Amino acid sequence: xxxxxxxxxxxxxxxxxxxxxxxxxxxxxxxxxxxxxxxxxxxxxxxxxxxxxxxxxxxxxxxxxxxxxxxxxxxxxxxxxxxxxxxxxxxxxxxxxxxxxxxxxxxxxxxxxxxxxxxxxxxxxxxxxxxxxxxxxxxxxxxxxxxxxxxxxxxxxxxxxxxxxxxxxxxxxxxxxxxxxxxxxxxxxxxxxxxxxxxxxxxxxxxxxxxxxxxxxxxxxxxxxxxxxxxxxxxxxxxxxxxxxxxxxxxxxxxxxxxxxxxxxxxxxxxxxxxxxxxxxxxxxxxxxxxxxxxxxxxxxxxxxxxxxxxxxxxxxxxxxxxxxxxxxxxxxxxxxxxxxxxxxxxxxxxxxxxxxxxxxxxxxxxxx
Amino acid sequence: xxxxxxxxxxxxxxxxxxxxxxxxxxxxxxxxxxxxxxxxxxxxxxxxxxxxxxxxxxxxxxxxxxxxxxxxxxxxxxxxxxxxxxxxxxxxxxxxxxxxxxxxxxxxxxxxxxxxxxxxxxxxxxxxxxxxxxxxxxxxxxxxxxxxxxxxxxxxxxxxxxxxxxxxxxxxxxxxxxxxxxxxxxxxxxxxxxxxxxxxxxxxxxxxxxxxxxxxxxxxxxxxxxxxxxxxxxxxxxxxxxxxxxxxxxxxxxxxxxxxxxxxxxxxxxxxxxxxxxxxxxxxxxxxxxxxxxxxxxxxxxxxxxxxxxxxxxxxxxxxxxxxxxxxxxxxxxxxxxxxxxxxxxxxxxxxxxxxxxxxxxxxxxxxxxxxxxxxxxxxxxxxxxxxxxxxxxxxxxxxxxxxxxxxxxxxxxxxxxxxxxxxxxxxxxxxxxxxxxxxxxxxxxxxxxxxxxxxxxxxxxxxxxxxxxxxxxxxxxxxxxxxxxxxxxxxxxxxxxxxxxxxxxxxxxxxxxxxxxxxxxxxxxxxxxxxxxxxxxxxxxxxxxxxxxxxxxxxxxxxxxxxxxxxxxxxxxxx
Numbered sequence: 001x002x003x004x005x006x007x008x009x010x011x012x013x014x015x016x017x018x019x020x021x022x023x024x025x026x027x028x029x030x031x032x033x034x035x036x037x038x039x040x041x042x043x044x045x046x047x048x049x050x051x052x053x054x055x056x057x058x059x060x061x062x063x064x065x066x067x068x069x070x071x072x073x074x075x076x077x078x079x080x081x082x083x084x085x086x087x088x089x090x091x092x093x094x095x096x097x098x099x100x101x102x103x104x105x106x107x108x109x110x111x112x113x114x115x116x117x118x119x120x121x122x123x124x125x126x127x128x129x130x131x132x133x134x135x136x137x138x139x140x141x142x143x144x145x146x147x148x149x150x151x152x153x154x155x156x157x158x159x160x161x162x163x164x165x166x167x168x169x170x171x172x173x174x175x176x177x178x179x180x181x182x183x184x185x186x187x188x189x190x191x192x193x194x195x196x197x198x199x200x201x202x203x204x205x206x207x208x209x210x211x212x213x214x215x216x217x218x219x220x221x222x223x224x225x226x227x228x229x230x231x232x233x234x235x236x237x238x239x240x241x242x243x244x245x246x247x248x249x250x251x252x253x254x255x256x257x258x259x260x261x262x263x264x265x266x267x268x269x270x271x272x273x274x275x276x277x278x279x280x281x282x283x284x285x286x287x288x289x290x291x292x293x294x295x296x297x298x299x300x301x302x303x304x305x306x307x308x309x310x311x312x313x314x315x316x317x318x319x320x321x322x323x324x325x326x327x328x329x330x331x332x333x334x335x336x337x338x339x340x341x342x343x344x345x346x347x348x349x350x351x352x353x354x355x356x357x358x359x360x361x362x363x364x365x366x367x368x369x
Numbered sequence: 370x371x372x373x374x375x376x377x378x379x380x381x382x383x384x385x386x387x388x389x390x391x392x393x394x395x396x397x398x399x400x401x402x403x404x405x406x407x408x409x410x411x412x413x414x415x416x417x418x419x420x421x422x423x424x425x426x427x428x429x430x431x432x433x434x435x436x437x438x439x440x441x442x443x444x445x446x447x448x449x450x451x452x453x454x455x456x457x458x459x460x461x462x463x464x465x466x467x468x469x470x471x472x473x474x475x476x477x478x479x480x481x482x483x484x485x486x487x488x489x490x491x492x493x494x495x496x497x498x499x500x501x502x503x504x505x506x507x508x509x510x511x512x513x514x515x516x517x518x519x520x521x522x523x524x525x526x527x528x529x530x531x532x533x534x535x536x537x538x539x540x541x542x543x544x545x546x547x548x549x550x551x552x553x554x555x556x557x558x559x560x561x562x563x564x565x566x567x568x569x570x571x572x573x574x575x576x577x578x579x580x581x582x583x584x585x586x587x588x589x590x591x592x593x594x595x596x597x598x599x600x601x602x603x604x605x606x607x608x609x610x611x612x613x614x615x616x617x618x619x620x621x622x623x624x625x626x627x628x629x630x631x632x633x634x635x636x637x638x639x640x641x642x643x644x645x646x647x648x649x650x651x652x653x654x655x656x657x658x659x660x661x662x663x664x665x666x667x668x669x670x671x672x673x674x675x676x677x678x679x680x681x682x683x684x685x686x687x688x689x690x691x692x693x694x695x696x697x698x699x700x701x702x703x704x705x706x707x708x709x710x711x712x713x714x715x716x717x718x719x720x721x722x723x724x725x726x727x728x729x730x731x732x733x734x735x736x737x738x739x740x741x742x743x744x745x746x747x748x749x750x751x752x753x754x755x756x757x758x759x760x761x762x763x764x765x766x767x768x769x770x771x772x773x774x775x776x777x778x779x780x781x782x783x784x785x786x787x788x789x790x791x792x793x794x795x796x797x798x799x800x801x802x803x804x805x806x807x808x809x810x811x812x813x814x815x816x817x818x819x820x821x822x823x824x825x826x827x828x829x830x831x832x833x834x835x836x837x838x839x840x841x842x843x844x845x846x847x848x849x850x851x852x853x854x855x856x857x858x859x860x861x862x863x864x865x866x867x868x869x870x871x872x873x874x875x876x877x878x879x880x881x882x883x884x885x886x887x888x889x890x891x892x893x894x895x896x897x898x899x900x901x902x903x904x905x906x907x908x909x910x911x912x913x914x915x916x917x918x919x920x921x922x923x924x925x926x927x928x929x930x931x932x933x934x935x936x937x938x939x940x941x942x943x944x945x
Contacts, residue, residue, distance in 0.1 A: 052849050072852040079853040085846035089868045098864070099854030157854060 001064055003028040003193050004049065004161060009058035010217075011044055018044040019055070020217035026161075026195060031187055033208030034197045037240070041217040042197045043165055049195060050163050051075050062161070073102070078154030079163040083170065084146050086138045092149050093134030096121045099157040124156035125149075127186060144175050151183070155190065162187065164196040168203060180206050201241050205229075213237050229294075234367050238292045245298070245338050246366075247271075247291040256280045259360065262291060267336030271311045271358065275365040282367070290366040295341035297362035300329055301355050302347060310359040317352050320345060331356055396858075400765050407758070408781045411826050415796035416642070416784075422799060423635040438636040443621070448640055451618040454533075455601035458540040462597050463590070465541055466548025469692075474556040478685040485553075487693040490700070492546040493930050495887030497904050498923040499543050500606040501911060502699035504530065505706050505920065507538070508611070512702060515718040531613035539607045542699075544600055548593040555589030556582075595652035602645055603789030605890040610911075618644075619791045623894065626795070638795045642788050649787045700927065707920035714916060727921035737906070737918075741925075744903040747817075748885035751824035752832075756878045758825075759833040764862070767840045786830035793827050794891035817900050823891045828881040835877025839870040876937035883930045 002025035011019040019041040026032045034042040047053040049060060051072030059068045067075060078099075086095050100117050125131055128148035138146065147167060154162060168176045168183075184207050187194050198204050204211050205225040212222045213236070221233040232238035238246065249262040249271065258274045265288070273291060283289055300315075315333035327345035331338045331354075338356060348354070424435050438444065473485040491499065505511050509526035517527045559582060567577045605619040612620060618641045625634035707727055709720030731737045762782055766775045785793055801813035813819050843866065851861045889904035896905050903922055910919035 050849075050853050052852070071857075072849070073855045073857050075853070076855070077853060079850065081846045081850055083844065083846060085844060085850035087847060087851075087865060087869075098851065098856070102851070102854050102856035102860055102864075153850075153854070163853075 002026055003030075003063060004195070005061045006045070006049070007059045007061065009045065009048055009055045009060065011041075011048060011053060011055050017217045019048065021058070022214075022217070022219050023058075024212050024219060024222065026193060028193055029191060031184060031194045031196065031207055031209045033204040033211035034195065034214060035201060035204040035208075035211050036199065036214035038199055040199075040214045042199075042214050044217075045214070046163055046165055046195060046197045049161075050077055050079050075161075076157070076159060077161045077163055078157055078159030080147075080150045080154050080165065080167040082166045084150035084167075086146055086149055086153070088138055090138070091134065092125070092130070092136045092138060092141070093121055095138060095149055096124050096134075096153045096156050099153060103157065120156055121152075124152040127155065127190075128152045129182075143170055144179065147171060147179065151186070155186075155192070159192070162192050162194040164194060166198055168198075169200075176203070183207065213240060215240070230364075232292065232364065232366065235290055238364065238366055243295050243339065243341075245293050245295060247293070247336065248288060249291050250288055251283055251285050254285045262289070264291075264336055267313070267334040269311070269313050269333065269336060271363065272360050273363040273365055274361050279365050279367065283365070292364040292366050293358050293362055295328065295339045297359060298338060298340035299357045299359075300331070300340050300342060300348070301357070302352070303355065310357045311363075313356050313358070315354055315356045317348055317350055317354060320348060320350060397765065400761055404761060404765060404778060408778065411822070412781050412784055415800035416788075418800040418805075419635055419638055419642075419792075419796045423632075423639045435636060435639075438632055439640065441633070443616070444633065444637055444640065447616045447618050447621045447637070448644065450616055451602055451641070452644065454536060454540070454604075454615070454617060455598045457537055458544060458601040459594050459597045461537060461541040462545040462548050463594070465545040466593070467552050467590070469545075470549050470552035470556060472685075472689075474553050476685065478682055478689065480686060480689060484689040484693045487696055489546045489550050490696050491543045492550065493883075493934060494543060494700075495884070495889070495904070495923075495926055495930075496543065496604065497606040497889040497907055498703070498887060498926055499699065500539065500610050501907060501919055501923055502703040503539050503542070503607075504610060504911075505916070506699050506702040507535075510716075512719060515716075519718050530611050532611075532615055535611045535613070536604075536607055536615055539611075540601055540604065542696075544597045547596040547600070548590070551589045551593040551596075552586060555586045559585045591652055591655055595649065598648050598652070599645060599787070599789075602641070602648070603791065603890065605789075605791060605893075619789060619890070622791050622795060626894065631799075634795065635799065638792050642792045645787055645789055645792070703920050703923050703927070705920075706916055707924045709917045709920075711915040711917045720917075724917075727917040728925075730918065731921055731925065740901055740903055740906040743900050744886050747821045747824060747900075747902060748882050748888075750821040751828065751885050752878050752882040754821070754825045755829040755832040755881055756874060758829055759836040759874065759877075760867075762833050763836050763840055767837060782833050783830045785826045786834075790827055790888070790890035791894065794823050794894040797823055797826070798895050814895065815897055817897070819895050819897070820892060820900065820902065823895055824885040824888060827888070827891060828885055831881050831884075832874065832877045835880075836870060836874045839873030840866070842873075843869055872940040876940040879933045879937045879940075883926075883933045886929060887926045 004026040006022055006024045009019055009022045010017065022041070022045055024032075024045075034045055036042045044053060048055050051067070051070060055068065059066050061067065062075070087098065090098065097117055100120060121134065122131070125133055128151050130145060130148050130152065133141075133145070133149070138149065141149065147170070150167065168179055171179060180203060196204070196207055198207075208225065210222060210224055211228060213220045213228060215236055221228055221237045223231075228237060229241055232241065232244075235246065238244045248265040250265065252261040252263050252270070256277055258277075259272050260275055260280060262271045262273055263269070264271060271291065313333040313336070315331040315338065317329055318332050318337075319330035321328040321330070322345070326341050326343060329340045329342060329345065329348060331340060333356060340356065423438075424432055469488060473481060473488065494502075507513055507530050509529040511530070514526040514528060517523065518525070521527075563581055563585070564577050567581045568574075572580065603619060604617070605623070608615060608617045608620045609623070618637055622634050622637045622641065625631075625637060706714070706720060708723045708725065710722045710724050710726065713722040714720040731741070762778065766778055788796075797819065798814055801811075801819075803812065813822065847869070848861050848865055851865045856864065886902075887904055888902065889908070892902050892904055893908070896902060901909075903926060907919050907922045910916075910922065
C-alpha cells in the first residue's frame with residue numbers, strides 16, 4: 001500500500017482547471033517530484049496534499065486513511081515554502097519550536113516538554129548545520145540560512161511526510177547545487193518521505209527517486225528520471241525534459257515486430273524504429289506519428305565508413321554552436337532538420353556534407369498527447 | 370472574460386465549497402451574529418430611519434413630499450453651494466499640492482526631508498483648531514490684518530475673513546496635503562525606467578510629463594480629488610465660524626435642527642449623504658478605468674535631480690523655508706495666543722500680556738479638567754471598541770472564501786466613513802431620540818453613551834482599514850506555515866496574525882484616538898451639557914472671547930497629536 005495516494009483529484013479556480021483528475025501514489029521513503037512548467041498545477045497539488053486547498057473532487061489518502069477534509073494542522077506533515085515563510089517576529093529558535101509548541105502534548109510528554117523542546121530544536125538546527133543560531137533574528141540571516149531554518153522547522157516536528165514548494169528557487173545557482181545534494185542526503189538519512197515541487201528538470205532529476213511530469217493540471221507520466229528521459233510517454237514529456245528531435249513520420253510496415261519502418265514527412269527518409277508492441281497496436285499503417293531521438297544519441301561522421309548500425313542519412317551542416325564541453329550541430333538531411341550534440345566537433349565546418357546515424361534502439365515512437 | 374462568462378464560471382462551482390483556513394464554524398456563527406447586530410443598530414437602522422423619515426411627511430408616505438421639501442430654494446441653493454465650494458476646493462488644492470509634490474520628489478536641496486514632512490502638517494490639524502488658529506492669524510482682528518493696519522495707518526482692517534474667499538483659502542490650506550501626499554506617493558511608485566524609455570524614444574520632457582508620468586499618476590490624483598471633495602463636503606467648522614453668508618449643507622442641517630425644523634434637517638441630511646455617496650461611486654468608477662499595472666518587474670532606481678547652481682539651491686531652499694513658515698504660521702499663532710491673558714488682546718497687533726495662567730487654569734480648573742477627562746474617556750472607549758471591532762470584522766472577512774456576505778459586510782463597515790460627520794450624528798440622534806421597535810424604551814440621546822457611539826461609528830472604518838491593510842500585507846504563507854506546523858485557528862491568530870498586525874492596528878487606533886479627541890462636527894449636534902468634549906469647550910471659549918483659553922485647548926490637542934504621530938510612525942516602521 002502506498003504511503004500517500006491522490007485519487008482523481010481535481011481543483012478549479014473560477015473557470016480554469018488548476019488540477020484535473022490527478023492520481024498519484026507515493027511510496028514510503030520515496031523522494032517524489034512534481035515537475036512541470038509554471039501554472040501546470042503542481043503547487044496546487046502540493047497544497048491539496050498539505051490541506052491548504054480543498055479539492056473540488058477526488059480523495060487524498062494517507063496510510064490508507066481518507067484525509068481529504070482533514071484540517072492542515074491535524075495532518076502532521078512538514079512543509080517548506082517557496083519564500084520560506086519564516087515568522088519575522090520570532091527568532092530562529094522560536095521559529096523551529098513553533099510546530100513543537102503548537103502540537104503541545106501531542107507526541108511529547110508534558111513533564112519533559114521544555115527540556116525536550118530545547119533538545120529537539122537544537123537537534124534540528126544541527127541537522128541543517130546551523131548550530132547555535134537559535135537566538136538570531138530571522139532577517140539577519142542570508143537567503144541560504146533562512147532556507148535551512150525553514151527546513152529545520154519542517155523536520156523538527158518529525159513529520160510523517162515532508163512537502164517542498166520550490167524551496168531552492170530563491171537561491172543562486174552555486175548554492176542551489178550544494179543545497180540540493182545536502183537536502184537529498186538529509187531526507188534519506190532521516191528516512192523521510194518527501195514530495196518536491198519544481199519546474200527545474202535538472203533539480204528534479206538530481207533529487208527525486210520518481211517524478212510525476214505535469215502540464216495543464218494533468219499528470220503525463222510518472223517514473224524514475226532515466227525512464228522519463230529515455231522513454232517519454234508523449235510529446236509533452238519528450239519536449240519538456242531536455243532537448244529532443246521530433247520527427248513527423250508515417251508508418252510503412254504492418255507487422256508489429258520491434259523493428260518497424262517509418263517514412264519521414266520531411267526529407268522522405270526511411271527509418272527503422274524499435275517501438276513497443278502496445279504502441280504499434282494503436283497505430284495503423286500510413287497513419288502519421290511522431291518519432292523522437294535525443295541530440296546526444298545522434299552520431300555525426302565525415303564519411304560513409306561509420307561502423308555503427310542504424311539509420312544512416314546524408315546531411316549538410318547548417319550551424320555549429322560551441323558551448324564548452326559539448327557542441328551542438330544543426331543538420332539538414334534533405335529537408336529534415338536535426339540537432340546533434342557531440343563532444344568533439346573538430347573538422348566540422350558549416351556547409352560540409354556528412355553522414356548522421358540515428359541508432360534504432362534510441363529512437364522513440366511518441367503517442368500524440 | 371465578460372460578465373456573463375464570469376457568472377457562468379461562478380455557477381459552475383461545486384455546490385458546497387469546503388472552507389479552508391476560515392474560523393471554526395461555531396465561532397463564525399457567533400461572530401457573524403455580533404457583527405450583524407452592530408451593523409444593524411449602528412449603520413443600517415439609523416440611516417434607513419433618516420431616509421424613511423425624510424420621505425414621510427406629516428404622517429403620510431410619499432416621495433412627493435420629499436421633493437416638495439427639496440424644491441425649497443434654500444435647500445437647493447445650499448446643496449449647490451456645497452458642491453461648488455467642494456469643486457473649487459479640489460481645483461485649488463490640486464494646483465497647490467501637485468507642483469509641490471513634484472518639487473519635493475524630483476529635486477534635492479538642503480532641508481528637503483524636513484520641509485517635505487512639514488508640508489503634510491495641516492493634514493493632522495483638527496478642523497476646529499485649524500479654524501480658530503486661522504481666525505487669530507488672518508481674521509480682520511488677527512495678527513496679519515492688524516500689522517498692515519498699523520504699518521499703513523489704516524482706519525479699519527484691510528480685509529474681513531468672511532465668505533467664499535476665506536473658506537477657499539482655509540480649505541486649500543487644510544486639504545491640499547491630500548494632493549501633496551498622494552501625488553508624492555504616486556511619484557515614488559512611478560518607474561523611472563518608463564520616463565527614461567520615453568526620453569530614449571525621442572520624447573521631450575513636456576511630452577514625458579503629459580504622456581507618461583501624469584497618466585500613471587491618475588489613480589493618485591483621483592484618490593486625492595475624492596478625499597478632498599468628501600472632506601470639503603463635510604466641512605463644518607470653517608463655514609460656521611467665518612462662512613459669512615455662504616450657506617453650505619452641513620451648516621444648514623445644524624441650523625435647521627437648532628430651529629427645531631426636523632423635516633428640513635432630515636431632507637438635507639439625506640441630500641448630503643446622497644451627494645457624498647454619489648461622489649464616492651463616481652470617483653471609484655473612474656479610478657477603475659484608469660488603473661495601470663506596471664508590466665515591467667525590474668524598475669530603474671529613481672534619482673533625485675540635484676539643483677546644481679548655487680543660486681538655484683539658494684532659491685529652492687528659500688522657497689521651501691518660506692513655504693513651511695507659511696504652513697507653520699497658524700500653529701505658531703495658536704501657541705502665541707495660548708500664552709496671552711484672556712481679554713487682554715483687543716486692538717494691539719500682538720497680544721500684549723503673556724502668562725502661563727491659561728495652561729495652569731486648564732490643569733487645575735475642575736470644569737476644564739472634566740472636559741479633558743470626558744474627551745479622553747469617550748475617545749478611549751470609541752478607540753478600544755473600534756480596535757476590538759476591527760479584529761472581529763477582519764477575522765470574519767479576511768480569511769477563507771470571499772462571499773457576497775463578506776462583501777456586504779465590508780461595504781456596510783466602510784459606509785460611515787463615506788458619510789459626513791453631520792449625517793452620522795443626525796442619523797443616530799434621530800434614530801435613537803425616541804422609543805422604537807429596535808431599542809424598546811431605551812433612548813440614547815441625552816446619555817453619556819451617545820458621543821462614544823458616534824465616535825465609534827465615525828472612525829471605526831479607519832481602524833478596520835488599517836487592520837485590513839496590515840493583514841493584506843501579511844504573507845499568506847505565514848499563516849499557512851503555522852497551520853501545517855499544527856497550529857489551529859486560535860493559535861494562528863494569537864501567535865502569528867496578532868503580533869504581526871498589532872503595530873499597524875495600533876498606529877491606526879492611535880490616529881483615531883487623537884481625531885476623536887478633537888472631534889467637533891458630530892459632537893456639536895449630539896453632545897449633552899453634562900458631558901462636554903474638548904471641541905465644544907473650545908467653541909464656547911471662542912464665543913466668550915476667552916481667546917487664550919481656546920488657544921491653550923488647541924495647543925494641548927496639537928501636542929497630543931504630535932506625540933501620537935511620532936509613536937504611530939515608529940510602530941508603522943517597525944511593522945515593515
